Amino acid sequence: MSLDWLSAPCVQPDAAMAEAARAHQLQLTKPPGSLGQLEVLAIQLASLQRTPKPSVDRVWISVFAGDHGVADEGVSAFPQVVTGEMVRNFASGGAAISVLARALEANLEVVNLGTVNDPGEIPGVRRAIIAPSTANFCLAPAMTPAQFEAALTVGAESVQAAKAAGAQLFIGGEMGIANTTAAAAVASALLDEPPSCLAGAGTGLNAEGIRHKVSVLERALALHAGADTALERLRCLGGFEIAALAGAYVAAAQAGLPVLVDGFITTTAAMVAVAFQPDVRPWLLFAHRSKEHGHARVLQALAAEPVIDLGLRLGEASGAAAAVPLLRLACALHNGMATFEQAGVSNA
Secondary structure, eight states: OOOGGGGSOOOOOOHHHHHHHHHHHHHBSSOTTTTTHHHHHHHHHHHHHTSSSOOOOSEEEEEEEOOOGGGGGOOOSSOTHHHHHHHHHHHHTOSHHHHHHHHHTOEEEEEEOOOSSOOOOOTTEEEOOOOSSOOOTTTSOSSOHHHHHHHHHHHHHHHHHHHHTTOSEEEEEEEOTTHHHHHHHHHHHHHTOOGGGTOOOTTTOOHHHHHHHHHHHHHHHHHTTTOOSHHHHHHHHOOHHHHHHHHHHHHHHHHTOOEEEOSHHHHHHHHHHHHHOGGGGGGEEEOBOOSSTTHHHHHHHTTOOOSBOOOOOOOTTHHHHHHHHHHHHHHHHHHHSOBHHHHTOOOO
């Protein structure tokens, strides 16, 4: 197994198409800029999709699930068995993202990378088992090099499937008890900021629980202080699902497939992808500002302006799915509004 594919060049957005879309927006029957971010999104999508009529009718959602050894440190309000149970819930249609995917008529892929409570073979779940869990990163690197390579590659495989299915937009989601702890560790290491700036309530910790979480993160960051690249920090401090997301984002940019990034954990994965491959950044649109404590800081680091802010913190790609209708409306407005000339309206 090799990670050479990670260094392959990304597709470059179509600058001429962006300029044409921007000029088109100026001719529509509205004051310039009056539709705000809806105009920006339409222009971005036109450039990324290389078309004057962008569309996000065909959406692919991959939810990556994996357990974390750091759960042994008592950093979550929920027991670790929940990860495997939620994999089953995703597949049976009862989870929030399952409902949202149906409402959007999106393709929902569930990928099991390894859970301590293995639900076994389930229709609709892709088994890509790496191990029952990552290692406790307070004691050792979260992933071996082989496990890390496998997780990144699983993400790329999901993008390949999305592209083959004709998807116009890729959304990555995650599930894994203790994964806000892993994301906070990775973000803290990448930003060189104390974990108190990044760690939040996760599944519902109280103030004392958050303080304990910070102390766990401090131990882990001290242990892995020698990790000196974005990928090595992700390997030592991340999770299978976070690595899969990072791999998916790089692969999407290489394949020319726009990405809508979800919340704190997925944005942290995006930060790793961009740190490794800066040309990934133009392919990332950001869905929402999570209520999870560290998300605003990670968004700031990526100069990202999210579409919505609804106080969400569920994960699963739920925030990204909730933002899709606004992207669809942005495209509908761009493609369907009359120009001043067509409508016979004076353009002062």
